[in-house]
Amino acid sequence: HAGDFFCDQSFTRSQFGSLLRAVQVACFQSVICTTIVRMSEVPTVPSEVKLSKKELRKLNRGMDKLSTDDHPQELPVVIVDGDGGLESATTAYGMLPLHQSQYKKGPDFVDLKDVAQEGYVDQYIWIRGRLHRSRMKGKLCFFVVRFQDYRIQNVLSASEHTPKEMLAFVAGIPKESIIDVYGCVKKSPVLIEGCNPDTIEIHCERVYVVSAALPTLPLQIEDAMRPEDDETLDTSHFEVQSRVHQDTRLDNRYIELRTPVNQAIYRVEAGCVRFFMDYLTKAGFVNIQTPKMISAASEGGANVFKVSYFSGSAYLAQSPQLYKQMAIAADFGRVFTVGAVFRAEDSNTHRHLTEFVGMDIEMAFKNHYHEVVDLIADMFVNMFKGLQREFASEIDTIRKQYKSEPFQFLEPTLRLEYREGIQMLREAGWDLGDLDDLTTPAEKFLGRLIKQKYGTDFYILDKFPLDIRAFYTMPHPTEKEFSNSYDFYMRGEEIMSGAQRIHDPALLTERALHHGVEIEKIKSYIDAFRYGCPPHAGGGIGLERVTMLFLGLDNIRKTSMFPRDPKRLTP
Structure with a gap:
């Protein structure tokens, strides 16, 4: 957000240097940097520009906020692989750094079981859960976040602020990865099959991977949700038609235990x-x-x-x-x-x-x-x-x-x-x-x-x-x-x-x-x-x-x- 902050400001080279150092500290404390901002790319600024008292106060407040020890309510800039640099779209998705309890404060997360409450409809919230499944459909990406017995559909729509690269990133996240999602809770016009609650969905603006699962799972959760020997069960709503036998379930118990x-x-x-x-x-x-x-x-x-x-x-x-x-x-x-x-x-x-x-x-x-x-x-x-x-x-x-x-x-x-x-x-x-x-x-x-x-x-x-x-x-x-x-x-x-x-x-x-x-x-x-x-x-x-x-x-x-x-x- 630093670019948005100083793009229309006037300040001295010294003040610019202090601001840049604060941004660098925030980045290294908060994200995995895979793109390096080269100093040759930093625009030249006048050596001396006068600022009003109001502008100076605004600049100082911004610098204080960037250098605080508390984690901001909205997650910091995330730089992802590629040539996107610090473009605004790349700040909305990516891999988070290893969580080592660096911050005592952060986003206020809502439990999945509580999302359907009336008070959250049309409100922006953070949720954390497992990526249950995802699919691309034109300019839309649908993905389900699961925790325990609760599954919520999330929707990403390609737009000026949400490029297709973000949709592709989310669609490529391995199943069972732990992800953070930020978006607006909306009433769904139809019941959403396979979700609980099935009356709401989240229109996403940010998606971050907290802990990625391996791309290949030893067993699929959808398969583990079926009994291994019940031939009479209606399985039409399951994506994968494969039976998981008892030994496979027990060998991978830490995965099978995730099923509802x-x-x-x-x-x-x-x-x-x-x-x-x-x-x-x-x-x-x-x-x-x-x-x-x-x-x-x-x-x-x-x-x-x-x-x-x-x-x-x-x-x-x-x-x-x-x-x-x-x-x-x-x-x-x-x-x-x-x-x-x-x-x-x-x-x-x-x-x-x-x-x-x-x-x-x-x-x-x-x-x-x-x-x-x-x-x-x-x-x-x-x-x-x-x-x-x-x-x-x-x-x-x-x-x-x-x-x-x-x-x-x-x-x-x-x-x-x-x-x-x-x-x-x-x-x-x-x-x-x-x-x-x-x-x-x-x-x-x-x-x-x-x-x-x-x-x-x-x-x-x-x-x-x-x-x-x-x-x-x-x-x-x-x-x-x-x-x-x-x-x-x-x-x-x-x-x-x-x-x-x-x-x-x-x-x-x-x-x-x-x-x-x-x-x-x-x-x-x-x-x-x-x-x-x-x-x-x-x-x-x-x-x-x-x-x-x-x-x-x-x-x-x-x-x-x-x-x-x-x-x-x-x-």
Whole structure:
């Protein structure tokens, strides 16, 4: 803008030199210079020209503005490749320098989700987002800027102030680049397909590249917005007709996560955690943190990750179980924790991970372990209601890509005894005994039977056989082959396993030996109950599985941001 400022001014050579130095400082602080202004090109000016006091004040104000440390509201001159020099058109577009937080002040950007508000129509604004797509059409360039689930159409029109070179520059920006756009918000005469909001567009005057993407992407966002195996989906509105399979998606997760459906999934998942924590906090629970490296397998068995620990070895915790119970023995009364859980299960199924987020509960009770079961059931109902109430838009976005039936649940939650579930399967033709463990196919089939009979996707099975439960599970008082234990199910798949815990050290030792657990390695755990401990119960919930089943998704890797399974340790 310096040329515009002094083209009609009169000043001395000394003043001109000061102004030129200020311009140079501003340029080098603010832009990438690929065109050098040669001194031979600077016009000759008279050695002495008188200025009025008003003109001098105007000049000084301009110089002060150019030398300020604050970033101007409108971005500075950007010199682009080519022979354009400092022509006015080249200041409206180009590459910005590496952003190193050089300035504390700058343009006031408007979030894409807010642009459609009435107050912005016919107003000039700045936005920042990703270049989703662009196309040239005669003297027009249309391009869509995207951020999260919001996509806004922008229009460039060739004119005296907007040359075709600017249109070509914008059309050549690689997809997924981060760009800044300045322009006027206008009501669109028609609905704009594929945009959200679809009633407005921005008539652009400036476009700058903040961070350029590579020209060739490992996967196209438009393709990632389609399910990899849904042949029935209407794909007529997508530009590219190519399916992206799960491994490709996961290998390039940092790109695939940009899609609207992934943005929605992880907001819903964050909601699950929030409703879980809020409900329990209001119910008097204390949020605790437990060790993830332990001296013995917390669940017994061989499905543990062994790691070196100085001169010895340790294990990654399969659950925070032992430490939740110690907290109850320490009179915390009600505790919960949210954290990583590790399972060395060589299981490449749709619902297993080697690392997942566990949401665990432990609670002392006065009379019966059903006090705990009822509280957990109420917590889940509160969570489901909250998700349906506060995340309706996200759920709708997810269902547009991954078709599913709305999640259904009852109040109060349906609770059946384990033997009742076995009987329902027998009546449907399954050959099962009362003490047999349920396989995954049997669980899913039972879920369908319960949905048909009771109209719910969410239910509890109570009183499991003792021998198929963890060593710390309390036996039933009168039916010795059964236990005070329970599982919660969603759409026929288990999402929480729980039980009343053994708080008697002698019985706990007996059950640990029965399960092959080395007593010496859990000595501190058993000792915690030698000095008195109230009756208590709890359970462990898999966050990714809850999210997957609530949304009706087909694979837990869709609800784990960076999943870990037997075949995947990156990214």
